[in-house]
Amino acid sequence: MPFIPHTEKDTREMLDAIGAKSIEDLFDEIPAALRIDHLHHVPEAMSEMEISRLMRERAAQDGRPLCLIGAGAYEHHIPQAVWDIATRGEYYSAYTPYQAEASQGTLQTIYEYQTMITELTGLDVSNASLYDGASALAEAALMAVRVNRRVKTGLVLLAPGVNPVYEQVARAIAGTQGLTFERLPTDAASGNVDFDKLDASLNPVAVVMQQPTFPGTLEDVDRLTDWGHACGALVIGMANPTSLALLKPPGHWGAEGVDIACGEGQPLGVPLSSGGPYFGYMTCRQDHVRQMPGRIVGRTTDLDGNPGFALTLQAREQHIRRSKATSNICTNQGLMVTAATIYLSLLGFEGLALVARRSHANTTRLVEGLCAIDGIERLYQGPYFHEAALRLDRPVAPVLEALAARNILGGFDLSDYAGTDALLVCATETKTDADIDTCIAAFAEIMG
Amino acid sequence: MNELPGDLLYTSEHEWLRREDDGSVTVGITEHAASALGDLVYVELPEIGQDVETGGEMAVVESVKAASDVYAPVTGTVVEVNEDLSDDPEKINADPYGDGWIVRIELGDSLDEGELMTPDAYQELLDELDD
Numbered sequence: 121m122p123f124i125p126h127t128e129k130d131t132r133e134m135l136d137a138i139g140a141k142s143i144e145d146l147f148d149e150i151p152a153a154l155r156i157d158h159l160h161h162v163p164e165a166m167s168e169m170e171i172s173r174l175m176r177e178r179a180a181q182d183g184r185p186l187c188l189i190g191a192g193a194y195e196h197h198i199p200q201a202v203w204d205i206a207t208r209g210e211y212y213s214a215y216t217p218y219q220a221e222a223s224q225g226t227l228q229t230i231y232e233y234q235t236m237i238t239e240l241t242g243l244d245v246s247n248a249s250l251y252d253g254a255s256a257l258a259e260a261a262l263m264a265v266r267v268n269r270r271v272k273t274g275l276v277l278l279a280p281g282v283n284p285v286y287e288q289v290a291r292a293i294a295g296t297q298g299l300t301f302e303r304l305p306t307d308a309a310s311g312n313v314d315f316d317k318l319d320a321s322l323n324p325v326a327v328v329m330q331q332p333t334f335p336g337t338l339e340d341v342d343r344l345t346d347w348g349h350a351c352g353a354l355v356i357g358m359a360n361p362t363s364l365a366l367l368k369p370p371g372h373w374g375a376e377g378v379d380i381a382c383g384e385g386q387p388l389g390v391p392l393s394s395g396g397p398y399f400g401y402m403t404c405r406q407d408h409v410r411q412m413p414g415r416i417v418g419r420t421t422d423l424d425g426n427p428g429f430a431l432t433l434q435a436r437e438q439h440i441r442r443s444k445a446t447s448n449i450c451t452n453q454g455l456m457v458t459a460a461t462i463y464l465s466l467l468g469f470e471g472l473a474l475v476a477r478r479s480h481a482n483t484t485r486l487v488e489g490l491c492a493i494d495g496i497e498r499l500y501q502g503p504y505f506h507e508a509a510l511r512l513d514r515p516v517a518p519v520l521e522a523l524a525a526r527n528i529l530g531g532f533d534l535s536d537y538a539g540t541d542a543l544l545v546c547a548t549e550t551k552t553d554a555d556i557d558t559c560i561a562a563f564a565e566i567m568g
Numbered sequence: 569m570n571e572l573p574g575d576l577l578y579t580s581e582h583e584w585l586r587r588e589d590d591g592s593v594t595v596g597i598t599e600h601a602a603s604a605l606g607d608l609v610y611v612e613l614p615e616i617g618q619d620v621e622t623g624g625e626m627a628v629v630e631s632v633k634a635a636s637d638v639y640a641p642v643t644g645t646v647v648e649v650n651e652d653l654s655d656d657p658e659k660i661n662a663d664p665y666g667d668g669w670i671v672r673i674e675l676g677d678s679l680d681e682g683e684l685m686t687p688d689a690y691q692e693l694l695d696e697l698d699d
Binding site: 269270410434435436440441444 | 609610612615628630631632633634635637
């Protein structure tokens with residue numbers, strides 16, 4: 121049976137009813153120059169057998185390298201139970217189902233997820249997730265404009281440590297909606313915001329900072345949050361959720377805490393998978409909840425007094441409010457969120473803190489070992505969490521190629537970002553001391 | 569449905585307005601609009617000092633299953649908003665012409681009553697809607 125249950129007769133009858141000759145006629149108003157009749161580089165459909173074989177062959181190319189690359193996506197151990205449970209039939213869907221309230225289990229899972237994320241970020245309310253960290257930033261910026269109506273500049277100031285890819289995505293999504301994005305000045309020694317050069321007269325609608333920063337440093341988020349509020353801006357804090365087991369949550373940054381927290385949820389039980397699907401999280405203060413995009417699950421009581429879960433505040437959503445919806449381009453990443461909820465449930469707060477501590481200790485071992493090699497030193501001074509930037513005395517790309525030949529992904533080439541030969545390395549809890557020593561020895565040989 | 573207050577003017581979008589002694593006008597939504605929306609759970613108010621123009625979006629009233637724009641019936645500047653509605657939006661359901669007022673607007677030009685409906689004209693509109 122075809123997936124689209126229209127017979128040729130159905131189609132004919134519908135076309136006749138509206139006076140169209142063919143389905144093609146329905147697209148007549150799109151100029152021919154803008155239409156493509158076939159997609160380049162997209163092959164014809166393959167059978168299940170063919171596609172399984174293709175994917176096995178592609179997966180084999182990945183191999184099992186030792187991976188020191190982070191830069192926004194992190195390799196963590198995912199307990200076997202996470203995906204065993206998440207892929208059960210009752211859960212295995214990418215979205216909240218239509219007739220959402222009929223799926224109480226799914227709604228309860230999202231509710232638990234929201235509870236955990238609000239606890240981690242120290243804020244009042246969470247949505248049911250967004251696509252990824254990058255689009256979460258774009259949505260947070262658009263949300264800030266709706267909340268902070270007094271400021272008409274549309275100017276969003278980004279701390280230097282905000283992931284440059286997030287900025288690109290935010291520009292692509294929000295740049296056409298009257299928002300401009302500019303970077304705050306950088307202090308070359310620390311890689312962080314240069315507080316002496318901040319210009320409070322810019323009248324930004326929002327100030328965005330990331331902790332830990334893209335190059336792995338720790339920003340003075342308390343001071344920067346207070347500066348943003350003093351400027352009359354809404355403050356958006358992006359944080360790696362694993363780091364929040366050790367670092368101060370965004371809801372407590374500065375005197376008042378950030379207004380919106382968002383970021384990439386992938387470290388919480390989602391595999392690297394060549395870049396996705398991941399999920400973005402977003403939490404905010406209660407006052408701003410009506411401007412928060414996406415779905416929110418609430419806990420309620422039914423007519424018989426039994427507890428139950430329901431989608432709440434739906435009047436913000438596109439199926440009710442159309443053009444005035446808080447977002448028309450977002451959805452939750454239901455399956456990824458299910459995995460994250462199970463991951464956090466299995467680890468608990470102490471387990472997450474162990475992951476965070478172990479990752480920090482491993483990165484420290486790696487960084488100290490590498491910096492003992494001639495030609496490698498820290499790019500920025502100061503503390504780091506589980507990722508740090510190194511300056512090399514030579515171009516980075518050939519070094520990474522030589523490491524790859526030894527089955528080591530030696531880090532993220534930071535040279536474009538830093539404007540100098542630089543490498544960003546990360547060793548999560550998945551690495552043993554022996555792994556780290558192997559990597560250090562390989563660097564030493566190549567650099568020698 | 570209760571009888572329409574006779575001292576108000578109305579719009580076809582179901583807003584009402586009252587001329588105050590100082591020349592400003594107070595604006596709300598009619599009982600018909602409030603009961604059609606159902607129990608209101610939220611009102612998004614404009615900023616004080618915001619300029620509005622006739623027919624432009626001015627506020628949003630939200631019930632459990634719908635959100636609806638409230639349009640400015642006149643051109644002018646918002647000089648007061650009913651802050652009580654932030655905590656008690658259901659005041660609009662309970663007392664749409666009294667405690668449920670939404671904004672007070674200082675007129676930009678003199679009031680053009682020709683653009684607005686008398687109670688009788690608005691009642692006729694409601695009767696038509698009932699049919």
